[in-house]
Amino acid sequence: MANRILWINPVSEVVAFDRPVAEFINSIKRSDTQVDVISLKRGPMHLNYYYYNALILGDTLHQVKRAEKEGYDAAIIGCFYDPGLREAREITNRIVIAAPAEASILIAAGLGHRFSIIVASDKCIPKMYENVVNYGLINRLASFESVDLEVNDFQKDKTETMRRIHKAAERAIHEKFAEVIILGCTMEFGFYKELQEELKIPVIDAIVAPIKYAEFMIELRKNFGWGHSKICSYKSPPISEIKEWKLSDQYPDMKGLW
Secondary structure, X not given: OOEEEEEEEEEEHHXXXXXXXXXXXXXXXXXXXXXXXXXXXXXXOOOOOHHHXXXXXXXXXXXXXXXXXXXXXXXXXXXXXXXXXXXXXXXXXXXXXXXXXXXXXXXXXXXXXXXXXXXXXXXXXXHHHHHHHHOOOHHHEEEEEEOOOOHHHOOOOHHHHHHHHHHHHHHHHHHHOOOEEEEOOHHHOOOHHHXXXXXXXXXXXXXXXHHXXXXXXXXXXXXXXXXXXXXXXXXXXXXXXXXXXXXXXHOHHHOOOX
């Protein structure tokens, strides 16, 4: 039976990146993996502000919970800010939960001593820095390098995007001594191969990394029983409270999830 993964683009479906993201994922996933790509029915078009991140949390988490209920093996929250990653692991019991930044950073740490993250703009850096600290790998971070682009512009002029990313990566390698480059936005997908060939070091794509990480984690769960620990950090809230407080009545998209 094929492994089933739900990729959630945690932005409004109006942005319409689902199809190109799905096409890219289908080009790199395992043959026995089925990946469905969805966006949210409402919300902002990007997540470059804390407020926007807060707005999408509820809808994103309920999509994750619905994925578990529908039998998916994994859900991926497809934004490099990893919004709701801890919360998603808290409210699920069986399903693997992954996100781009954590997956990319963990993979990069095994490929070189120091890594640099190529980001859209300086605004991205504080939140991403916070995530690197939380993931315990801040001493392996060489630098953040901004390309001064809006998130939704990465795929518009690919020649210009490649020029900016290449320049930022060169700066990271020669001035900050980075040994691995991470493309720090899911909308930077598809550039890693050419960059890797030119730079001669590993270049981590923020869509490839969480897909491969999720496939690996699914195998560990199915074959060895290694899933997200349910004590302390990811301990689930009591269902009795959720029902007693009638949260599903207050949040209609929760109906039937618990």
